[in-house]
Amino acid sequence: MLTEADVVVIGCGGLGAAATAELAARGRRVVAIERFSALHDRGSSHGSERIVRTAYTDPMYAQLAAESLRAWGRIERDTSQQLLTMCGGIDTGFVDELRDIASSCASAGMPTEWLEPAEANRRFAGFRFEDPVLFQPVSGTVHADRAVATFHDLARRRGAELHFDNPVESVVNDGQRAIVRTSRGDVRADQIVFTSGAWADRLLEGMLAGFSAGLDRLARLPELTVTMERVLFFRPVIDVVWPTFIRRRIPEYYGLPTPGGLLKAGGHYTGAPVDPDRRAEPDAVAQRAVSDWMRENVPGVDPEPVSGTTCLYAGYPDEDFLVDRVGNVVFGTGLGGHGFKFLPELARRIADLVDGTSLVDNPFAFDREPRSVGPSGHK
Ligand SMILES: Cc1cc2nc3c(=O)[nH]c(=O)nc-3n(C[C@H](O)[C@H](O)[C@H](O)COP(=O)(O)OP(=O)(O)OC[C@H]3O[C@@H](n4cnc5c(N)ncnc54)[C@H](O)[C@@H]3O)c2cc1C
Missing domain, CATH: 3.30.9.10 (D-Amino Acid Oxidase, subunit A, domain 2)
Structure with a gap:
């Protein structure tokens, strides 16, 4: 069976779910494919809580976290779901x-x-x-499971198709159209959003063969x-x-x-x-x-x-994310131990990249310079 879509999202954990909901809100025909069940506990986004905070040494992250908090608030209002509990936060140490x-x-x-x-x-x-x-x-x-379920729900209500328990086996991509193969059928799409968390490197290796452009940029990607x-x-x-x-x-x-x-x-x-x-x-x-x-x-x-x-x-070693585009593939990977709080904002940036908008001074580009104020030791 072949399904046609504008965008196929590979990996529907935290970021894949948020990106699918955002892309569907922008009128894209989206198919999201997830290897495990919805809200599974094999990846990085399960459980009932993650810290939300703006307490970063790097002002870029503090700003992004503040924007993300506002975005979480809008999602709460739009869905009548309580996702945030603002109990305050304390830091000690250096x-x-x-x-x-x-x-x-x-x-x-x-x-x-x-x-x-x-x-x-x-x-x-x-x-x-x-x-x-x-x-x-x-x-x-932020209530993590409830947030991911809310993104799934929003995505479906906006017309996206979500396929769970359906591992992506391979991707054939000529840079214009991609065919994503699974044992339950193929999806053909113009663009791929790649949000496969801990499995990103593994899947990427198999995808590289299909890239006609951008290999030089991908080669600079540090190991996850x-x-x-x-x-x-x-x-x-x-x-x-x-x-x-x-x-x-x-x-x-x-x-x-x-x-x-x-x-x-x-x-x-x-x-x-x-x-x-x-x-x-x-x-x-x-x-x-x-x-x-x-x-x-x-x-x-x-x-x-x-x-x-x-x-x-x-x-990645610098604990910075990768949110960038190569050809018709948009990447959202490397969220490490601190990415959940930023999901709505990272999803917005992914959708901008799918829309063809370049991110000005993108701190999460493939070829970013090492940040002068490192985000070391944060959550
Ligand atoms: C213990 C712990 C505590 C944390 N605490 C915080 C915190 O307090 N605050 C904070 O902001 N962040 C925190 N984080 C980080 C945050 O939870 C993660 O960065 C974020 O959830 C990662 O989301 P993701 O979408 O990249 O990964 P995931 O949610 O794991 O999604 C990737 C998905 O891709 C799927 N996939 C992989 N391969 C395939 C394939 N071949 N076919 C189909 N699907 C595939 C996987 O099954 C998975 O569902 C914490 C993380 C952990 C582990």
Whole structure:
């Protein structure tokens, strides 16, 4: 069976779903193909929470995060779904990074407040602080599963076709028209949106043969590193409103409240590189380190986790994303450990690229210069 479309989206996790919804809103005939079921837990977007924050050392990211927060708000209003919970956020650790964050937030019009340890301990009773804290009132969480389901729903209502449990096997592309092959039939489209997360490099290798132009740019693409990250869930022993939190030291730890009342915590880039098709055993030492850190620094929870789960980071070495176009293929990959908060804005940029609009000073281009203020150690 052959389906005809304007655009075929390969991978319908977080970014693929957001891009499909955006493209369908612009009147494109879109077919999205996803290897696993809707809201599966094999990739990078599952679970009930991700941190949303503008607290980046790099002003470009703070601005993008502020725009994304406004976009999430519009989606909430249009769909009558509550996706965001704005509980505030705190950062501790390297003071020079905290200063850069305060300055980036200010440039994006976002407030921050410095708290001395005594004041921070009074305001946030679940923690033990010994250093200054940077509080960001405009920070919180996004309900990840609900957000992805909302994008699926919006996409369908706008006329897109979503095919789940249907791995893309190969792509034949002459630069004008592409045929995307699956065991359940082929899709022929003018353009491809490539949002395959942790499997991007693998699928790309097979696609390269079909590229007639742009190989030189693709060749510069750094290798995607896929790591399996473990997060743990802790039960609070006091009744407080929990903010999201990040400890900016090495290793970096972070945490956030969950809709079920537990506190989720983990290490940023503390997992081992993995083959995304193989389930690896969680690293017991890294897990114990998170628990020990919680015992020391977050006495408002029972330090023995009640449960845990895993998730894949798939990122480039500079932790910057790739959102760019080569011929008739638009890429949205490398979202790593911090991409969820930006989904609506990245989807808008992908749809602009599909429409033929070039992104001015695109920070996520193939041939970007290394950023002078690196986004190191963020969530
Ligand atoms: C533990 C953890 C904590 C995180 N915390 C935060 C946070 O607090 N804040 C934040 O902003 N971000 C956070 N992130 C990052 C964020 O969740 C990810 O960057 C984002 O969800 C990635 O979305 P994606 O669409 O690129 O990948 P995915 O959602 O994995 O989507 C890729 C899809 O492509 C599909 N696919 C692959 N190959 C094929 C094929 N051959 N055919 C068809 N489909 C295919 C896959 O099945 C998958 O569904 C976190 C990530 C993890 C793992």
